[in-house]
Amino acid sequence: MEEILNGLADAVIKGDEEKAKEMAKKAIEANIDPLIAINNGLMKGMQKVSEDFNKLIIYLPDVMMAAEAMKAALSILEPKILEKKVKEEKKKVVIGTIQGDIHDIGKNIVALLLKANGFEVYDLGRDVPVDEFIRKAEEVNADIIAVSTLLSTSMPYMEDLINLLKERGLREKYIVMVGGGPVTREWAMSIGADGYGEDGEEAVRVAKELIKVKKK
Amino acid sequence: MITIWEVLDRAETGPYMEEKDFDIKIIAKKCRELVKEYDIKYNPEEIITTDSSLADDLFEAGLRLALEAGIYCQSTKRIIKFSEEEIKEGIKSAPSEIIVGQGRDSRILYARDIEDKRRPIICGGQAGATIPEEWYVPMAMSYMKEHLIDMINHGGLAIVEGRKVRTHSPLEIQATRRELVMLREAAARAGRPGIGLIAGESSVTALGDLAIASERYMRSTDSHLVALLNELKTDYDRLAKAVNFTEYGAYNVTLVDPIIGGYAGGPEGVAIVFIASFLLGRLLYRSEYHVCHPIHFRYVSTSAPECMWNLSIVGQAMARNTKFIIMGDVWTSAGAGSEMIFYEIAANTITNVVTGTHPLGVSATNGKYPHASGLETRFMAEVALASVKLKRNEANEIVLKLLNEYKDKMGKPDIGKPFPELYDMKKVVPKSDWETLYKSMKKKINDIIGGIIEV
Numbered sequence: 001m002e003e004i005l006n007g008l009a010d011a012v013i014k015g016d017e018e019k020a021k022e023m024a025k026k027a028i029e030a031n032i033d034p035l036i037a038i039n040n041g042l043m044k045g046m047q048k049v050s051e052d053f054n055k056l057i058i059y060l061p062d063v064m065m066a067a068e069a070m071k072a073a074l075s076i077l078e079p080k081i082l083e084k085k086v087k088e089e090k091k092k093v094v095i096g097t098i099q100g101d102i103h104d105i106g107k108n109i110v111a112l113l114l115k116a117n118g119f120e121v122y123d124l125g126r127d128v129p130v131d132e133f134i135r136k137a138e139e140v141n142a143d144i145i146a147v148s149t150l151l152s153t154s155m156p157y158m159e160d161l162i163n164l165l166k167e168r169g170l171r172e173k174y175i176v177m178v179g180g181g182p183v184t185r186e187w188a189m190s191i192g193a194d195g196y197g198e199d200g201e202e203a204v205r206v207a208k209e210l211i212k213v214k215k216k
Numbered sequence: 217m218i219t220i221w222e223v224l225d226r227a228e229t230g231p232y233m234e235e236k237d238f239d240i241k242i243i244a245k246k247c248r249e250l251v252k253e254y255d256i257k258y259n260p261e262e263i264i265t266t267d268s269s270l271a272d273d274l275f276e277a278g279l280r281l282a283l284e285a286g287i288y289c290q291s292t293k294r295i296i297k298f299s300e301e302e303i304k305e306g307i308k309s310a311p312s313e314i315i316v317g318q319g320r321d322s323r324i325l326y327a328r329d330i331e332d333k334r335r336p337i338i339c340g341g342q343a344g345a346t347i348p349e350e351w352y353v354p355m356a357m358s359y360m361k362e363h364l365i366d367m368i369n370h371g372g373l374a375i376v377e378g379r380k381v382r383t384h385s386p387l388e389i390q391a392t393r394r395e396l397v398m399l400r401e402a403a404a405r406a407g408r409p410g411i412g413l414i415a416g417e418s419s420v421t422a423l424g425d426l427a428i429a430s431e432r433y434m435r436s437t438d439s440h441l442v443a444l445l446n447e448l449k450t451d452y453d454r455l456a457k458a459v460n461f462t463e464y465g466a467y468n469v470t471l472v473d474p475i476i477g478g479y480a481g482g483p484e485g486v487a488i489v490f491i492a493s494f495l496l497g498r499l500l501y502r503s504e505y506h507v508c509h510p511i512h513f514r515y516v517s518t519s520a521p522e523c524m525w526n527l528s529i530v531g532q533a534m535a536r537n538t539k540f541i542i543m544g545d546v547w548t549s550a551g552a553g554s555e556m557i558f559y560e561i562a563a564n565t566i567t568n569v570v571t572g573t574h575p576l577g578v579s580a581t582n583g584k585y586p587h588a589s590g591l592e593t594r595f596m597a598e599v600a601l602a603s604v605k606l607k608r609n610e611a612n613e614i615v616l617k618l619l620n621e622y623k624d625k626m627g628k629p630d631i632g633k634p635f636p637e638l639y640d641m642k643k644v645v646p647k648s649d650w651e652t653l654y655k656s657m658k659k660k661i662n663d664i665i666g667g668i669i670e671v
Binding site: 053054056059060064099100101102103105109151152153154155156157159181182184199 | 240244248290346372374380381382383384388391418420421445446451453475476477478479480481482485513514516522582583584585
């Protein structure tokens with residue numbers, strides 16, 4: 001069993017889709033609980049990928065390839081788990097670069113790292129209208145709305161989002177996280193956001209902490 | 217050189233591609249291949265290398281990337297491709313000097329060489345930051361009053377007359393015009409009415425930019441930045457800015473800011489993207505000069521070692537193979553009012569000046585907080601003027617020593633103080649504690665760098 005779990009982790013670390021699929025099939029053949037294969041194999045690999053990326057040992061394309069390998073293995077493992085159980089395991093994040101802004105690398109990095117850390121991520125892309133975040137969050141019953149911008153003139157749209165959530169009586173339903181180049185911790189607090197990430201690593205850590213608090 | 221009309225035609229008719237494929241199958245893949253093929257290696261012990269063959273190999277790799285990748289237009293999802301002949305025509309036709317500013321405040325901005333003994337042009341201001349409207353004039357004056365500063369690139373406005381400026385809203389027009397009105401007022405009050413500007417920072421889309429193409433705001437000897445989006449991309453907003461200033465007759469400047477750790481990979485891939493961006497920016501935006509701004513995935517700052525290596529090797533590659541005019545950004549993690557900022561400024565500035573670029577800064581706290589002033593930019597200018605005495609190997613030793621003083625603090629920098637706490641807002645002079653810190657840090661750093669700064 002150890003060999004297969006290490007194989008799954010290794011396939012993710014190397015971004016090897018074919019090997020990831022092969023190891024996922026082997027896990028099923030060996031009667032390994034798919035959840036164990038995911039958590040002790042794929043996620044272990046993804047954790048190493050996140051760590052290496054944060055230390056700049058590897059780069060964004062490597063993380064993207066790792067995510068693709070993980071997706072390939074999950075397509076084989078997930079159908080073997082009861083649908084309900086999977087849904088209970090994953091927390092949902094709706095993420096995007098807000099209105100007016102077309103810069104998305106930072107948002108892409110955070111989205112990838114959240115996925116790597118077990119979140120189900122709905123990436124709305126860039127230049128996303130304020131109400132679209134809410135529409136999508138309602139549609140997928142999200143836990144977190146995560147908003148990014150590199151433009152100081154798109155920061156007011158973050159405040160608009162929080163105000164619109166309040167207007168619609170939905171503010172308490174969602175954790176709102178903000179980040180991006182000009183966004184500061186102080187500003188995030190001033191608009192009433194729940195969380196802020198200076199970088200991808202902090203964003204993931206804060207998302208996990210806020211989910212724990214929400215559960216209580 | 218290829219016309220702007222032809223560029224726009226190609227944005228509509230070039231090969232179609234999904235953006236994700238361009239990022240991964242073109243940029244990431246080709247950068248990785250070219251780094252390997254040309255054996256480009258980042259050496260943290262040699263921030264400033266004397267290996268000219270590395271610079272030439274990098275230039276060749278960048279030219280290949282420019283040819284093979286082209287520029288992706290996000291608005292049309294098409295790739296704007298250029299032939300080798302067109303790229304070479306862009307290199308040949310690039311001006312090696314231009315006049316910025318007017319009258320006695322005008323300066324000749326020129327293409328620097330490696331270890332160039334000529335005085336570099338100093339461009340001051342907290343570029344990239346948002347500055348509160350009520351401080352804007354005195355803060356801009358604090359730079360303009362420094363006689364060593366030749367040009368200004370100050371931040372933009374995010375609030376105008378108490379109203380938050382939202383991207384693409386009509387307020388973008390007012391914010392950009394107000395920025396220019398206040399820069400002109402500051403220049404007049406500082407006795408530098410003709411000082412050359414790189415401005416229009418409040419114009420994040422083309423709206424504000426279109427509104428300032430008038431002698432009342434921007435003169436034909438002023439410049440605006442037109443960014444290449446990460447990596448090797450543009451869109452109709454950026455192209456509209458370039459078209460506008462091309463027809464207006466002021467300078468287009470390519471802002472290139474690839475991310476170390478992003479699609480291009482590590483420092484080596486980013487260096488290749490820089491070369492390709494400058495070559496393509498010349499054709500795409502008809503740029504007269506260019507800004508080199510490596511972004512560190514974690515720290516942002518150009519003073520991070522991987523970023524300074526990029527400034528150094530890219531500057532050298534361009535100086536050896538073209539006559540492009542290039543400015544190198546000086547963006548620090550620390551803020552004005554801190555000790556740390558002086559080490560970052562010194563290391564970053566020496567790197568730029570010795571390897572072929574003019575310093576542009578200081579954008580303290582990476583433009584995140586308005587914790588900046590003219591005084592630390594005076595220090596940047598003093599270091600820049602002294603750096604012309606240095607050879608690359610001497611500069612490298614000094615930069616490594618300076619880097620040791622701040623590299624471990626980059627994750628949690630001292631962000632210093634806001635401008636009103638550093639300057640007397642009425643007289644627009646540094647407050648005594650800020651001036652005392654400047655003097656003591658100048659002495660401390662001058663001791664480290666061999667006493668080359670004139671006291």
